[in-house]
Amino acid sequence: MTSITDNQPANAFYAQSGGVTAVINVSAAGLIQTARNNPEKIGTVFAGKNGIIGALKEELIDTSLESDADIEALRHTPSGAFGSCRYKLRSIEESRAEYERLIEVFKAHNIRYFFYNGGGDSMDTAHKVSQVGESLGYKIQCIGIPKTVDNDLPVTDNCPGFGSVAKYIAVSIREAGFDVASMAATSTKVFVMEVMGRHAGWIAASGGIAAENEGDAPHIILFPEIAFDEKAFLERVEYCVNEYGYCAIVVSEGLKNPAGKFLADAGTIDAFGHSQLGGVAPVIANLVKDKLGYKYHWAVSDYLQRAARHIASKTDVEQAYAMGVAAMEMALDGKDAVMPTIVRDSNQPYSWSVGEAQLSAVANVEKMLPEDYITEDGFGITEKARQYLQPLIQGEDYPPYKNGLPDYVQLKNILVEKKLVNNFEV
Amino acid sequence: MTSITDNQPANAFYAQSGGVTAVINVSAAGLIQTARNNPEKIGTVFAGKNGIIGALKEELIDTSLESDADIEALRHTPSGAFGSCRYKLRSIEESRAEYERLIEVFKAHNIRYFFYNGGGDSMDTAHKVSQVGESLGYKIQCIGIPKTVDNDLPVTDNCPGFGSVAKYIAVSIREAGFDVASMAATSTKVFVMEVMGRHAGWIAASGGIAAENEGDAPHIILFPEIAFDEKAFLERVEYCVNEYGYCAIVVSEGLKNPAGKFLADAGTIDAFGHSQLGGVAPVIANLVKDKLGYKYHWAVSDYLQRAARHIASKTDVEQAYAMGVAAMEMALDGKDAVMPTIVRDSNQPYSWSVGEAQLSAVANVEKMLPEDYITEDGFGITEKARQYLQPLIQGEDYPPYKNGLPDYVQLKNILVEKKLVNNFEV
Numbered sequence: 001m002t003s004i005t006d007n008q009p010a011n012a013f014y015a016q017s018g019g020v021t022a023v024i025n026v027s028a029a030g031l032i033q034t035a036r037n038n039p040e041k042i043g044t045v046f047a048g049k050n051g052i053i054g055a056l057k058e059e060l061i062d063t064s065l066e067s068d069a070d071i072e073a074l075r076h077t078p079s080g081a082f083g084s085c086r087y088k089l090r091s092i093e094e095s096r097a098e099y100e101r102l103i104e105v106f107k108a109h110n111i112r113y114f115f116y117n118g119g120g121d122s123m124d125t126a127h128k129v130s131q132v133g134e135s136l137g138y139k140i141q142c143i144g145i146p147k148t149v150d151n152d153l154p155v156t157d158n159c160p161g162f163g164s165v166a167k168y169i170a171v172s173i174r175e176a177g178f179d180v181a182s183m184a185a186t187s188t189k190v191f192v193m194e195v196m197g198r199h200a201g202w203i204a205a206s207g208g209i210a211a212e213n214e215g216d217a218p219h220i221i222l223f224p225e226i227a228f229d230e231k232a233f234l235e236r237v238e239y240c241v242n243e244y245g246y247c248a249i250v251v252s253e254g255l256k257n258p259a260g261k262f263l264a265d266a267g268t269i270d271a272f273g274h275s276q277l278g279g280v281a282p283v284i285a286n287l288v289k290d291k292l293g294y295k296y297h298w299a300v301s302d303y304l305q306r307a308a309r310h311i312a313s314k315t316d317v318e319q320a321y322a323m324g325v326a327a328m329e330m331a332l333d334g335k336d337a338v339m340p341t342i343v344r345d346s347n348q349p350y351s352w353s354v355g356e357a358q359l360s361a362v363a364n365v366e367k368m369l370p371e372d373y374i375t376e377d378g379f380g381i382t383e384k385a386r387q388y389l390q391p392l393i394q395g396e397d398y399p400p401y402k403n404g405l406p407d408y409v410q411l412k413n414i415l416v417e418k419k420l421v422n423n424f425e426v
Numbered sequence: 427m428t429s430i431t432d433n434q435p436a437n438a439f440y441a442q443s444g445g446v447t448a449v450i451n452v453s454a455a456g457l458i459q460t461a462r463n464n465p466e467k468i469g470t471v472f473a474g475k476n477g478i479i480g481a482l483k484e485e486l487i488d489t490s491l492e493s494d495a496d497i498e499a500l501r502h503t504p505s506g507a508f509g510s511c512r513y514k515l516r517s518i519e520e521s522r523a524e525y526e527r528l529i530e531v532f533k534a535h536n537i538r539y540f541f542y543n544g545g546g547d548s549m550d551t552a553h554k555v556s557q558v559g560e561s562l563g564y565k566i567q568c569i570g571i572p573k574t575v576d577n578d579l580p581v582t583d584n585c586p587g588f589g590s591v592a593k594y595i596a597v598s599i600r601e602a603g604f605d606v607a608s609m610a611a612t613s614t615k616v617f618v619m620e621v622m623g624r625h626a627g628w629i630a631a632s633g634g635i636a637a638e639n640e641g642d643a644p645h646i647i648l649f650p651e652i653a654f655d656e657k658a659f660l661e662r663v664e665y666c667v668n669e670y671g672y673c674a675i676v677v678s679e680g681l682k683n684p685a686g687k688f689l690a691d692a693g694t695i696d697a698f699g700h701s702q703l704g705g706v707a708p709v710i711a712n713l714v715k716d717k718l719g720y721k722y723h724w725a726v727s728d729y730l731q732r733a734a735r736h737i738a739s740k741t742d743v744e745q746a747y748a749m750g751v752a753a754m755e756m757a758l759d760g761k762d763a764v765m766p767t768i769v770r771d772s773n774q775p776y777s778w779s780v781g782e783a784q785l786s787a788v789a790n791v792e793k794m795l796p797e798d799y800i801t802e803d804g805f806g807i808t809e810k811a812r813q814y815l816q817p818l819i820q821g822e823d824y825p826p827y828k829n830g831l832p833d834y835v836q837l838k839n840i841l842v843e844k845k846l847v848n849n850f851e852v
Binding site: 016019020050051053077078079080081083084085086087167170171172174175176178179180181182183185186187188191193209210212279281282297298299300301302303304306307308309310311313390393394395396398401403404405406408 | 442445446476477479503504505506507509510511512513593596597598600601602604605606607608609611612613614617619635636638705707708723724725726727728729730732733734735736737739816819820821822824827829830831832834
């Protein structure tokens with residue numbers, strides 16, 4: 001089969017989807033550079049301005065206008081260089097107009113390859129675009145590129161973006177642990193750090209890597225999978241303070257009480273009378289202060305953790321790049337409705353290779369943290385979890401610096417001229 | 427003059443004081459290594475377990491039992507390796523028993539050099555110890571070593587510890603800014619990052635370095651020096667969202683309302699009915715949501731910012747080391763009641779040298795952020811501020827990594843045998 005039309009190689013469309021990461025642009029670099037290395041097979045790579053919305057609105061960034069140096073700089077630039085969005089296409093029945101609009105735009109710009117860089121929802125969308133194209137008689141090859149700090153895609157051993165968050169969290173709780181240990185004799189005894197991962201405890205678990213020896217921080221991890229047991233928790237905090245002099249805690253933003261309610265949403269009211277201020281870390285810290293009287297500090301790193309390209313995992317960077325390269329190669333090989341995956345070939349020494357999954361097998365399946373990754377007391381990670389997590393944070397991949405700051409690139413992001421007369425409201 | 431007694435070189439006492447930093451151990455390394463290079467002039471360097479409390483309780487760590495490699499590793503280890511404390515000695519009249527106890531302990535261990543690594547209060551204490559020693563006829567040379575993330579010591583151009591926090595904050599708000607810019611089309615439009623510095627806006631100002639071009643994050647800085655003007659603030663947020671698509675805000679934990687009250691303490695009540703949950707970032711974020719309707723995210727990095735040795739400023743590391751070396755050299759030169767300082771010899775290119783200040787000139791004087799470092803609208807930093815701040819974050823000084831994590835050292839911290847029969851309650 002061939003995707004060549006009109007004697008011109010067909011074009012490609014690439015979009016970034018959902019919450020961005022420290023390395024999603026690395027996948028973009030891999031994809032675009034591979035395309036540039038195959039000019040006889042592929043034309044222009046268009047990128048959606050603000051993700052899939054860019055396709056719906058026919059706002060297509062012409063990446064051929066970006067210099068090779070700037071595309072290379074995507075390898076060390078966090079965030080979504082073309083803009084991302086939270087915009088979910090539903091079933092073909094519910095969202096038919098949107099799917100058809102996508103095909104219309106693709107047709108107008110001779111786009112025969114659709115690359116969607118995102119999580120489970122995005123893989124579902126990519127799969128449906130492939131189906132709609134087929135039903136409309138427009139051949140479009142749809143390739144997913146895995147990306148999610150939540151690490152919840154199935155089939156692939158892990159997801160690009162997660163390793164760098166894991167490294168940031170493990171580094172941060174180690175550093176904060178050292179700090180609190182210094183101060184604990186007369187001051188702060190308890191430190192609480194809130195991390196992302198509302199549905200699954202992958203990120204929370206990654207904090208546990210920092211504790212290599214008895215007494216190391218973190219001493220307690222509060223997982224979204226384990227209902228908060230106030231009594232057991234407070235006993236454990238007290239034990240740690242008595243035994244180690246201090247207690248460092250990692251808490252998932254998704255921690256729930258036994259009634260299944262998020263602790264962060266449990267009716268907090270601020271000075272202006274607003275409710276739902278958010279933040280489970282201050283709730284936990286204050287509970288400790290109230291019940292045990294310990295002086296506390298707390299941190300919420302929020303976006304900092306997923307944007308922290310300055311401390312990205314080299315393994316994560318390499319895998320994100322490989323996913324972008326593999327996605328383009330799969331397209332050039334004529335494949336459709338697939339996603340490159342990361343395959344763990346060996347644990348010690350860690351080695352991995354690129355595999356392939358059907359989008360149908362990836363879409364709408366969440367990979368949860370296995371039960372045997374959490375210790376029986378519910379407050380730590382098991383050796384099995386450590387063996388899984390440890391390789392993912394290996395290596396450093398520092399960005400270049402200028403004036404003491406990471407020299408991240410901002411692309412020109414020039415839109416190609418519209419070819420369709422009708423606008424599309426999203 | 428000479429400090430040699432009993433044919434044995436006299437010993438030294440070193441203590442870490444107050445909130446620890448990413449580089450206070452670097453000063454300790456400089457001090458101890460310089461002592462080790464001068465064995466004919468100086469005996470053992472004892473370190474106070476948990477700071478000055480270690481001297482009062484005669485809990486003296488024998489640093490000679492630490493290997494050269496471990497002392498060298500202090501150069502890349504954040505926090506206070508010997509423990510620090512928040513314990514303020516008052517006037518000689520009020521705290522005479524404590525000052526006399528210090529002299530008693532020093533005498534028992536042939537300690538003739540007292541090094542106090544801290545901020546303004548510590549410099550005051552070191553000064554008083556010198557005076558009390560003299561009045562009791564016990565010659566003790568007291569040398570201060572500057573350390574404070576608050577950057578509020580006078581005479582010295584800047585304080586070790588500050589440059590690394592400044593770098594962390596500038597890097598973090600740049601990274602978060604890139605993230606929010608990617609998401610703003612359909613999701614988060616406002617990001618609020620809370621930073622330390624309750625009394626002075628040095629750290630808040632450092633966030634401003636990240637904004638090099640029109641529209642760069644951060645778009646707004648809320649200083650502790652400027653009473654919060656809700657109306658002007660909200661107008662500015664709205665302007666940024668309209669003009670740049672998003673708004674990234676750095677807010678000092680010390681932000682006050684026009685009545686002089688901390689916004690973070692303004693009566694927040696959490697789910698358990700506790701008040702004073704703290705955290706000004708969620709208060710500001712919620713205000714934006716309530717008044718302007720923008721989706722927000724917020725972060726509080728707390729201890730992470732001052733413990734972040736992984737992204738320390740090379741300039742800061744070098745200066746912290748030089749302060750430790752200079753302090754020991756001053757002692758060996760027979761000096762008393764002085765503190766080494768950082769002198770800015772030139773701004774472009776930046777160059778600095780080691781100077782000397784009298785403790786009497788440093789004690790109890792706070793260096794505030796100059797008024798002309800804040801722009802007229804109160805929301806940004808001036809070119810003058812940038813010229814002062816920029817050199818302090820120059821260069822990276824990465825720690826070694828092991829298993830994907832910074833390989834920080836934990837010392838053995840073995841106490842020397844007590845010589846005094848009486849205990850001292852602190």
